[in-house]
Amino acid sequence: MSYYIGIDLGGTNLRAAIADTETGQIFHQHQCATLAAEGQAPVIGRIVELIHELRQASGMDGTLKGVGIGVPGTPDIDSGVIQFLPNLPGKWLNVPLQAILEDQVKLPVALINDVRAITLGEWKFGAGRGAGTLACLAIGTGIGGGVVVNGQFHLGLGGTAGEFGHHVVEVDGLPCGCGGKGCLEMYASGPAIAAMGVKEVMHGHTTRIGELVDHDLNRIDAGTIVQAALEGDPIAKSILQKAGMYLGIAVGNILGVISPQKVIFGGGVSRAGDLLLRPIIQTVHERVHVIPLQKVEFALAELGINGGLVGAALWAKRRCEGREVISEL
Ligand SMILES: [Zn+2]
Numbered sequence: 620m621s622y623y624i625g626i627d628l629g630g631t632n633l634r635a636a637i638a639d640t641e642t643g644q645i646f647h648q649h650q651c652a653t654l655a656a657e658g659q660a661p662v663i664g665r666i667v668e669l670i671h672e673l674r675q676a677s678g679m680d681g682t683l684k685g686v687g688i689g690v691p692g693t694p695d696i697d698s699g700v701i702q703f704l705p706n707l708p709g710k711w712l713n714v715p716l717q718a719i720l721e722d723q724v725k726l727p728v729a730l731i732n733d734v735r736a737i738t739l740g741e742w743k744f745g746a747g748r749g750a751g752t753l754a755c756l757a758i759g760t761g762i763g764g765g766v767v768v769n770g771q772f773h774l775g776l777g778g779t780a781g782e783f784g785h786h787v788v789e790v791d792g793l794p795c796g797c798g799g800k801g802c803l804e805m806y807a808s809g810p811a812i813a814a815m816g817v818k819e820v821m822h823g824h825t826t827r828i829g830e831l832v833d834h835d836l837n838r839i840d841a842g843t844i845v846q847a848a849l850e851g852d853p854i855a856k857s858i859l860q861k862a863g864m865y866l867g868i869a870v871g872n873i874l875g876v877i878s879p880q881k882v883i884f885g886g887g888v889s890r891a892g893d894l895l896l897r898p899i900i901q902t903v904h905e906r907v908h909v910i911p912l913q914k915v916e917f918a919l920a921e922l923g924i925n926g927g928l929v930g931a932a933l934w935a936k937r938r939c940e941g942r943e944v945i946s947e948l
Pocket of ligand 1: 804
């Protein structure tokens, strides 16, 4: 038995569950709205509250060994300090989240990037099972990633390996929130896909995208484009084709670095399934000629939101096992 709490700190929702890190089974999932605009202190309060709820509701408190938290940014995995969270409002500058939570919940806590957590979950219990080398990309508000190389979860300096959203896909391209330009995220993330849809509707093109939101441009998001494409709308499909082309360029670059057996795609936009995978694979085949592509498997993530929860729990097991909590500050 090896039970840990896994938490996903998302821009919209805060989710928590108990995971059996031996089997990947999830118990007692609880969630609440993140309400990130209220700032960091109320959000931290809600994380503490969720942990208390889980411990009480599960009756498993004595068996819980630690807490892993996937956050939408790049926490320093060694110090447990969040430098900043680009996709979460409220000033998260140099927040020692690990120490704050350990003081309040008296359990060991470990932080990790949210998509690195998904990578770990999918590798152990999802689409990545059995792969010695893999890359995982999650396409949502941003584009995150994670890598496993030769059977090792590869994290790089401070846990920053796998930032695929900031691979350059257009030299001298659009400026990105990271400070660079031409980053993948500017061309294939949820907001980038939504912006392409808004442009089409603004230009007066007849498309299911506009119909789905009663021509209210503010309501168009990536889900609208995916829905319209799944219903067969040619403009929505061409938007996904374009996003898939950019993703394919980035995936081609990843293949050239780690030559993985599997590339896994998760996140909300991956709900488009083959409509996104096909242009990615097509682009890879057009551009990559030095890797045996017939041996590379391209697959959708299997675990959905549970991937991040079980991955965060697996991360907690790695970092917290055998570690006693926790000084009384
Ligand atoms: Zn960038």
